[in-house]
Amino acid sequence: MDTKKLFNRKSLNYKVELSNGKKVEYVNLDNAATTTPLLNVEEGVIQELQEYGSVHRGAGIKSQISTKKFEDTRETIKKFVNARKEDYAVFVPNTTVGMNQLAYFFANIKGKIMVSDIEHSSSFLPWIFQEGRHQNSFQVSLNDALKNNTNGLNNKIMNLGRKKVITYKTKEDFTFDLASVEKIFSEQDKKGEDEKIKVLVVTGASNVTGYKPPIKELAKIAHNYGALIVVDACQLLQHEKIDMIKQDVDFVVFSGHKMYAPFGSGAIVGNKNILDAFWPYQMGGGNFPYITSKGEVLRYKNVQAHDPGTPNFVGARSLYYSIKELDKIGVDKISTYEHSLVEKAYSELGKIKEVVLYVKRNKRGVMDTSLITFNIKHFPCLLVAEILNDEYGIGTRAGSYCVYEFSRRILNIKSDKEIIKAVKEGKTCLIPGSVRASFSLVNKEDDIERLVRAISEIAKKGVKYYLKKYSHNNITGEYRRKYYGNN
Ligand SMILES: Cc1ncc(COP(=O)(O)O)c(C=O)c1O
Structure with a gap:
């Protein structure tokens, strides 16, 4: 697949200087964090800036054009995920804010939240926080806040929140067992309204293994017990279609910057009644038609009530253009292309005996992920990523990618006492992790060859x-002290 034409040539040919002074073309293998913008997004947005005006606020022609385009984008998004006609598409800056927003709404409702242990922090912390905040009625004085005497309040919020969130433990290989999911639903259901699960939050595709949980089946279980399902689709939509109607999904949340659309855009798509049921997540100008002389806030139950302040027009339009292009190419074609790159990387890296891979082929023997997580034995993951960047011009991500349980389990860490101590001392070097190479349309076969060659050389040295070479680095310095003594 020739993907060169899809991107700005300058961004594709981006040169970086290596530590030896040589200049090479940068290889971006960190696409699961953020993708390179598509050329049509760049061109479309630049052109629209010329007729750009205030959204929802002006009578002038530029305002009218911008408002119409902004509103039309909601329909484009809804079509992309095959939402129900009545569903809302609410613009958010990213998945994290989207999840906080949903968690805020659901905190007004009795019952518990269920998340899995492979969720990104952005998909489970908001639920703990909002649930905890909702139940907490304790406040501190202004003086205490100024003096930072707020631990009591903060701990109380999180402790209350944790009690409301049930974590589903995935199988040893980080996949779901539907029977055990159902068992938790059933057990909670018997305990009464305060204990029954109201929402199941699940990733559409894991950002650590690429695994795609069976959304339709999970939705069925949730619905059988009167719960709703929220899908964190931010690692999914750029690789695979979601069909909210066929899969019976109540909410999807995603980030545009992971699907070739920059400018802080994303969306929550889903159930209008839940979004209408409570005050919007954020209040201000733009949400409401009128505030009476007595201070009563009049509200329309419409999607615009969820647009506090001046909305991010450019962000919304970048999503519009990226969706147009993804639809034109075909998401299926994109994932076939990425899987072929991953297959090559997986089989080549698998030949290096020092490499430990944390992803695997599916039951059909096919690599159906767009990312690979791995470690080189004895190497701190951060060091590997640093060498890849400094000496090879290859950008990857190393660490826990906000899924700490995954790192603890792959590295068989039974107690995290030492890690906790180090973090409390301000050192993050002992936090366990791995290296992630994630692929997108921007990559080509040559990128795999460079990665494999680099990893093989690093492992050999x-x-x-x-x-020794990177002794300047505190991270590796700490690591060295722990694992190799001071010499
Ligand atoms: C699975 C998953 N969920 C949520 C997020 C958070 O996305 P954002 O940083 O765009 O809010 C990420 C980001 O990496 C992710 O991979």
Whole structure:
């Protein structure tokens, strides 16, 4: 697949200087974090800036044009995920804010939240926080806040919130077992209204293994017990279609910057009644038609009530253009292309005996993920990513990617006492992790060859060589002290 034409040539040919002074073309293998914008997004947005005016606020022609385009984008988004006619598409800056927004609404409703242990922090912390905040009635004085005497309040919120969120433990290979999911629903259901699960939050595709949970089946279980399902689709939509009607999904949340649309755009698409049921997540100008002389806030139950302040027009339009292009190419074609790159990387990296891979082929023997997580034995993951960048011009991501349980389990960490101590001392070096190479339309076969060559050379030279060479680095310094003593 020739994907060169899809991107700005300058961004594709971006050169970086290596630590030896040589200049090479940058290889972006960090697409699961953020994708490179598509050329049509760039061109479309630049052109629209010329007729850009205030959204929802002006009578002038530019305002009318911008408002119409902004509103039309909601329909484009809804079509992309095959939402129900009545569903809302609410613009949010990213998945994190979208999840906080949904968690805020659901905190007004009795019952518990269920998340899995492979969720990104952005898909479970908001639920703990909003649930905890909703139940907490304790306040501190202004003086205490100024003096930072707020631990009591903060701990109380999180402790209350944790009690409201049930974590589903995935199987050893980080996949779902539907029978055990159902068992939790059934057990909670028997305990009464305060204990029954009201929402199941699940990732559409894991950002650590690429695994795609069975959304339709999970939705069926949730609905059988009177709960709703929220899908964190931010690692999914750029690789695979979601069909909200066929899969019976109540909400999807996603970030545009992971699907080739920059400018802080994303969306919550879903159930209008829940979004209408409570005051909007954020209040201000733009949400309401009128405030009476007595201070009563009059509200229309419409999607615009969820647009506090001046909306991000450019962000919305970048989503519009990226969706147009993804639809034109075909998301299926994109994932076939990415899977072929991942297959090559997986089989080549698998030949390097020092490499431990944390992804695998599916039951049909096919690599159906767009990312690979791995470690080189004895190497701190952060060091590997640093070497890849400094000496090879390859951008990856290393660490926990906000899914700490995954890192603890792959590295068999039974107690995190030492990690906690280090973090409390301000050192993050002992936080366990791995290296993630994630692929998108921007990549080509040559990128895999460079990655494999680099990993093979790094593994051959061995960790001691690099710990010496990178001794300036506090991260590796701490690591060295823990694992290799001071020499
Ligand atoms: C699965 C998953 N959920 C949520 C997020 C948070 O997305 P954002 O940073 O755009 O809010 C990420 C980001 O990496 C993710 O991978």
